Amino acid sequence: MTADVLMPASPAEAVSLFGDGVGTTVIGGGTVVMPEITYGRRIPGRVLLLSNAGLDGVTIDGTTITLGATTRIDALAALGDQVGALSTCAHNIADGEIRGQATVGGNLCVSQGLDAPRGDLQGALLALDATVRSAGADGERTEAIEEFLSHRAGRLVLDVSFERPAASAFSALDYPHTHEYTVLAVTGVRAADGTIRLAATGLAGTASRLHAAEALASDPTAAGAAAVGDCSFADDALASAWYREQTLPVLVRRVLNQLEESA
């Protein structure tokens, strides 16, 4: 292996070494990149290994919760009393060993897989209307996660923040196997001001907000039907587009009913 491996010892050093990100492979937990290297799908020339960069940790400041980029997925499972849906969503990912290694930043930045969308946390963080702080060619930037996901290439995630919601709910299709990526999952959030936000993971590509369904949130059945019109559905190794289209309304309905029960 001849890759140039850099191991920053602080967030500032990580930002400096990342620069504009061109030609740099970032490794957080390694759960995605290591197999790509092993199987020869990726031959990195320059690697930024973040294990000692000090970018991990969960901080709670009043109602604001901030997740450092290299926070392990299993640390989110402990946030159940703060934001139940994120905790449930995190626990739904793979198994305990992977959750102990995979990172929040990696989950946000992961590219489309060979045979399925990846990035299981994205839907939950979209529903939470999280903001992402990242560094890159034009310096540091803080923006809505929806914006970030649309142009994340060349960015180094530093942390992700969101406001503790009044209530949250999560519903997912069962996995055929522990290690599959999310087949389809919906997260719903009722913000402190009563606004309802919905987002889905596993449709096609990155996760997406379900705006049409949100507008009909007081009627779960109508919202479920409306969600279908908001989305495009992909055929892949995990499920057919037809199956996803049939089941999305069910998950939307379940999530809205859960939110209503918690009112």
Next chain:
Amino acid sequence: MNLTVNGVDTTIESGPLTSLLDVLREELGITSAKAGCEQGGCGACTVLVNGASRRSCLTPVASIDGAAVTTVEGLGTPEHMSPVQQAFTHHYAAQCGFCTSGMMMAAQAYIEGGGSDDHEAIQEALGGHVCRCTGYVKIIDAVAAVARGESFDLSVTAAGTAMTNIGGVA
């Protein structure tokens, strides 16, 4: 780089992105951790890193520089097997044996973490490990028996038949 492998301080010569699995098997000749899927999907390569069960195939060795790594070779010897090894033997919790090392290391982490004999909790703890022979029932029985603090008569199986095929054990 340095690792403490099964209690022995060891200097690592492999490159920084070499997986811990390859360091163990190729550089150090420690072969209990198996190269199964090499993409985190099967659990056959699981070892303990600072006491936590981790997929060695997903771990760049530089990311754990200085860590303590434990493999099956560090649990016990054929003459003095650890409780998990004894339980797997007594319960015949291995068929082809390819998943067994990973299963035992996940079981070891579960037991060290104070895990109970609750079958659902054991399934959750071993949930990332695939047994292609589908011998899950005996594996879970074995882990539950360790959690209960049972001791094991290694001359007979849990089914009461005479034990065969265990080298080194009378």
